[in-house]
Amino acid sequence: MTEPRFEHPPEEAAISYLADGHSLRSWFLTTDHKRIALLYLVSITFFFLIGASAAALIRLDLLTPQADLLTNEGYNRAFSIHGIVMVWFFLIPAIPNVLGNFLVPIMIGARDLAFPRLNLLSWYIYIFSGLLTLYVVVSGGVDTGWTFYTPLSSAYANGAVVATIVAVFISGFSTILTGINFIVTIHKLRAPGMTWGRLPLFIWSHYATSIIFVLATPVLAVTLLLVAAERLIGIGVFDPRLGGDPLLFQHLFWFYSHPAVYIMILPALGVISELITAAAHKRIFGYWFVAIASIAIAVIGFMVWGHHMFVSGQSVYASAVFSFLSIAVAVPSAIKVYNWTATLYKADIAIDAPLLFALSFIGLFVAGGLTGLMLAMLAIDVHVTDTYFVVAHFHYIMVGGSVTAFFGGLHFWWPKITGRLYNETLGRIAAVLILVGFNVTFFPQFLLGYEGMPRRYHVYPPEFQVLHVISSMGAALLAVGYALPAIYLIASLLPGGRRAPANPWGATGLEWTTSSPPPKDNFTEQPVVARQPYDYPLAHPASRDDG
Amino acid sequence: MNAVLRRVLVWAALMVLLAITLGAAFLPLGAARPWIAYGIATAKAALILWFFMELRREGGLVRLAAIAGFVWLTILFTLTAADYLTRFWTG
Numbered sequence: 352m353t354e355p356r357f358e359h360p361p362e363e364a365a366i367s368y369l370a371d372g373h374s375l376r377s378w379f380l381t382t383d384h385k386r387i388a389l390l391y392l393v394s395i396t397f398f399f400l401i402g403a404s405a406a407a408l409i410r411l412d413l414l415t416p417q418a419d420l421l422t423n424e425g426y427n428r429a430f431s432i433h434g435i436v437m438v439w440f441f442l443i444p445a446i447p448n449v450l451g452n453f454l455v456p457i458m459i460g461a462r463d464l465a466f467p468r469l470n471l472l473s474w475y476i477y478i479f480s481g482l483l484t485l486y487v488v489v490s491g492g493v494d495t496g497w498t499f500y501t502p503l504s505s506a507y508a509n510g511a512v513v514a515t516i517v518a519v520f521i522s523g524f525s526t527i528l529t530g531i532n533f534i535v536t537i538h539k540l541r542a543p544g545m546t547w548g549r550l551p552l553f554i555w556s557h558y559a560t561s562i563i564f565v566l567a568t569p570v571l572a573v574t575l576l577l578v579a580a581e582r583l584i585g586i587g588v589f590d591p592r593l594g595g596d597p598l599l600f601q602h603l604f605w606f607y608s609h610p611a612v613y614i615m616i617l618p619a620l621g622v623i624s625e626l627i628t629a630a631a632h633k634r635i636f637g638y639w640f641v642a643i644a645s646i647a648i649a650v651i652g653f654m655v656w657g658h659h660m661f662v663s664g665q666s667v668y669a670s671a672v673f674s675f676l677s678i679a680v681a682v683p684s685a686i687k688v689y690n691w692t693a694t695l696y697k698a699d700i701a702i703d704a705p706l707l708f709a710l711s712f713i714g715l716f717v718a719g720g721l722t723g724l725m726l727a728m729l730a731i732d733v734h735v736t737d738t739y740f741v742v743a744h745f746h747y748i749m750v751g752g753s754v755t756a757f758f759g760g761l762h763f764w765w766p767k768i769t770g771r772l773y774n775e776t777l778g779r780i781a782a783v784l785i786l787v788g789f790n791v792t793f794f795p796q797f798l799l800g801y802e803g804m805p806r807r808y809h810v811y812p813p814e815f816q817v818l819h820v821i822s823s824m825g826a827a828l829l830a831v832g833y834a835l836p837a838i839y840l841i842a843s844l845l846p847g848g849r850r851a852p853a854n855p856w857g858a859t860g861l862e863w864t865t866s867s868p869p870p871k872d873n874f875t876e877q878p879v880v881a882r883q884p885y886d887y888p889l890a891h892p893a894s895r896d897d898g
Numbered sequence: 899m900n901a902v903l904r905r906v907l908v909w910a911a912l913m914v915l916l917a918i919t920l921g922a923a924f925l926p927l928g929a930a931r932p933w934i935a936y937g938i939a940t941a942k943a944a945l946i947l948w949f950f951m952e953l954r955r956e957g958g959l960v961r962l963a964a965i966a967g968f969v970w971l972t973i974l975f976t977l978t979a980a981d982y983l984t985r986f987w988t989g
Binding site: 566570598599602603606653654656657660664665666667668669672673 | 966967970973974977978980981982983984985986
């Protein structure tokens with residue numbers, strides 16, 4: 352670890368990180384956190400396309416009640432690879448490894464992360480595990496779903512279960528390295544004056560996420576190793592025939608995987624806090640409540656895993672405890688929603704694409720969160736477990752929440768990352784398209800689930816067809832909504848694209864005090880922080896027309 | 899004390915505790931058996947943390963981080979036990 356130093360004189364350091372070397376070597380062996388963030392951006396986009404292709408197959412197959420497109424095995428493999436790729440190779444790394452990697456050092460006034468080479472290693476580990484997953488796709492696939500439940504994944508599995516488990520196991524190390532890097536950086540490399548009470552809320556949420564990365568991921572690694580050991584050498588851990596207990600797998604798996612849900616949503620909450628304050632040009636309402644709520648979600652999120660096991664044969668007394676704790680975790684989440692809303696109250700709001708994404712996020716996150724409360728109730732959960740109600744609920748959080756926030760953050764910081772302005776009108780159209788497409792896709796799934804349509808089936812009674820067709824149409828709309836930003840964001844990079852000023856949104860935060868794109872060392876001189884976070888209004892908010 | 903000698907002594911202590919664990923598994927201790935095993939396991943973990951992981955040389959922040967790991971493990975064990983210990987239907 353090195354202390355932040357600024358070796359170059361200002362005039363030399365002003366060369367942007369994008370202009371600092373154009374060879375392949377300067378990208379693939381870089382230790383610059385900003386370049387590694389871009390490597391991650393390209394990689395997660397690739398894996399998003401793979402996961403989305405599997406989703407397209409699923410939605411096409413569900414257009415009719417008969418299995419017209421995929422075989423039973425093919426359908427199982429399509430939803431398994433959709434889940435595995437989307438969770439571990441898109442959602443978990445999306446915000447922390449792209450936006451977090453780029454922004455954490457800049458927001459706290461550091462030159463880089465504490466362990467720059469570890470950061471690059473984390474990307475290589477991610478790529479290696481991702482390629483292993485692609486090998487699984489082409490070598491017969493896996494049919495266990497993303498949860499790898501035993502004994503399906505141990506005693507009765509077909510396909511490349513062990514290879515998939517090894518891939519997920521290895522990707523966990525990438526996650527752990529990122530978590531350690533963020534924790535040490537936030538503790539040790541803050542600029543002078545950047546006290547804990549002055550940290551942007553994006554940093555608080557990434558700190559909370561890193562705690563989960565470091566504490567939960569090893570449990571997943573141990574669990575997956577035990578599954579592999581049982582399959583390969585017959586040690587009885589989860590298989591009842593060998594003296595094991597399948598429910599122990601579910602306990603261990605969800606001890607990681609429920610906090611992993613918060614890994615996917617906590618960074619999104621940090622993004623939204625930045626988007627809301629910048630659009631409202633107002634100080635956040637209740638800074639400490641929002642900051643501590645992130646930590647509270649991370650801590651309480653470790654104690655709720657049993658709500659995935661209400662109908663699994665878990666003790667009803669344990670279920671009652673998990674039900675109570677699951678309801679409790681809604682409190683800090685609600686605090687954030689109330690505080691964002693209060694921040695917007697009576698504000699001078701700029702309705703740009705990032706705010707539209709943030710408002711979409713709030714609506715979808717509330718719908719996902721409230722249905723989560725319904726699922727935390729024992730009686731309702733027994734009725735809708737393993738139906739499309741659950742599928743709709745977690746897509747409202749994962750896609751409606753995390754992916755929407757990722758898009759909002761990408762639009763908000765795109766001028767900073769690339770130095771270019773995108774087409775704002777197209778940005779607003781994309782935000783609305785995604786909101787509408789998402790709801791048309793997933794709201795019918797609440798109705799399907801409540802009426803009894805089970806998840807993971809591709810042959811269903813004809814009365815469910817109308818809702819399935821609506822859902823598939825929505826998915827097509829959603830695909831257009833996701834494709835549109837890819838087009839205009841890439842177009843902004845072409846020669847002739849509008850240049851971005853240092854602070855196009857008139858926002859506070861150290862990242863807006865440096866040039867767009869930032870120099871290699873982030874700042875030309877060591878920043879010193881003397882103001883509170885979100886210290887609005889700025890003296891002269893810059894106009895978007897500056898560029 | 900010589901650093902190598904200290905490590906050898908700690909290792910020897912761990913081996914003695916391992917022997918006690920094995921021995922206790924064969925004694926008619928009834929309901930006390932798991933609690934004795936947990937006690938010995940805790941002692942082993944404490945030795946490893948204090949000497950092999952060098953927590954005795956570290957400041958408060960590193961010790962706190964190490965303890966946090968164990969607090970998290972306690973959450974895992976306690977809530978999992980809340981299931982296993984109250985499954986009366988399994989007899």
